[in-house]
Amino acid sequence: MTTMKDVASAAGVSTATVSRVLAGHAAVKPETARRVHDAASSLGYVLNPLARSLRQQRSPVWALVIADIGNPFLTQVARGVEDVARTAGYSVLLCNTDEDPEKEDGYIAIADQYRVAGLLITPTSTRAAVDGLLARGVPVVAMDRPLGSSASDTVLIDSRRAAREAVTGLVDAGRRRVACITGPRRVFTAEERVLGYREALQDSGVEVDEDLVHYAGFNEAGGRAAAQALLDAGPVDGVLVANSLMAVGVLGVVRERGLRAPEDVEIVAFDDAPWTSLLAPSVRVIHQPAYALGRSAAELLLDRLEQPGREARTVMLTATLDPTPTPASTPASSKDPTTT
Incomplete structure (x- = not known):
């Protein structure tokens, strides 16, 4: 043969x-x-992945454990994974954790029970329970967020650099009270975006006001709650938002307060969902290569299946920012954003 x-x-x-x-x-x-x-x-x-899987006592299935299938960014990641898997003869078992560590643990256990050939995951934290899989020789690839294990391959996007670039652009355009609305503290990407935000302000000589940093759920409700708390506390003229779903909530609150975006409040958000172009110029976008991230992760998994003994690799992808932000409007910026 x-x-x-x-x-x-x-x-x-x-x-x-x-x-x-x-x-x-x-x-x-x-x-x-x-x-x-x-x-x-x-x-x-x-x-013939089936024959190979039988030799390895594994099924020709990959488990794809993602944080929120309702997030357009992760939908594209999943598509990139599935396209590579299908071409290589594998099926994909999709598991949605809703950013819940307990659900994540349950799906990882199910993946092990089903004896999947590999696991791809956007972990809720670096402590995701993948050690048992790795110990049994099941390859694991972390996507968008790293794991604590040194044995897993990883594909990341340099969102810290992108956040720094975005906030620097806001300051250069005359924005002085720039806020940051990000995801849960335990999530790597949420913290990376805050770090980039702080670095940009420090490098630009703007004092970092921690009251302008708000942590919330990675969804529209989280963005809305954070924006309400932020604007209740005082005026801002720029906001870095951690993803497109949160940005919808933020934009809704800004408009309810009688403010104009981008003239009064410049909003820059990560992720380009299919509908973000309809929000322009109200929201500027940091484009992340979601589909490429999924493909790269799947290709790393294929490599690992063929070379189980090789050293773990990390791939870093680049995010790109929309064109120059709108200059701050002095009269508009003086409006009281707490007025409904």
Whole structure:
């Protein structure tokens, strides 16, 4: 029976390269991919994850554990994972934790019971209970947020840098009371965005007022509650918001208070949901490569399945910011944002 090793030998490449080509890995050179496909065709080799899984006593299924399927960012991440998995012959078991550590623990246990071939996860914290899976040789890939284990592969987006760039732009445009509305304290990305926010203010010579930093749920209700508390306490002329769902809540409160966005309050939010273009210019967007994050994570998992002994890798992707913010309007900025 023809094996992947036979194909690799015929094509003059490694078995890992054969796996990547047959899984549709975009980073392989076209000439290399052609040699692999030609070799596989001539030898009659077909990628068979089921047979491989039976040898490993694992099912041809990946568990995808994500924090909130209602978040458009994570929906795109899931799509990137699923596209790679399907091409490679795997099915995906989708598990939604709602940012609940207990639900997360339950789904990880279920994944182990189902003897999945691998786990991809956006963990609720670095303490997610994946050690048992790793000890049994099940590969784990952390997405968007790292795990405490050094044995798992990781794909992150440099949101700290993006937050720093966004807040620096707000200050350069004349905004002086810039707030930050972010997610729960235990979540890595929530804290990274606060760190970028603080660094930008410090680098710009603006005093950091911790009263302008609000932690809330990563959803519209969380953004709304945080914005109400923020504006009840005093005026602001710029806000960095941790995701697009929160931004909807923030924008709603800003408009209810009789303020104009972006003239009175410039809102910059992470994530470009399909509908964020309808909010322009009210909300500027920090675009995160969600689909690429999912694909990269899935490709790391495929690599790990072919090379279980290799060292863990971390991939860092880049977020990009919309064009220059709107200059602050002095008369509009003097309005009392607590007035309904």
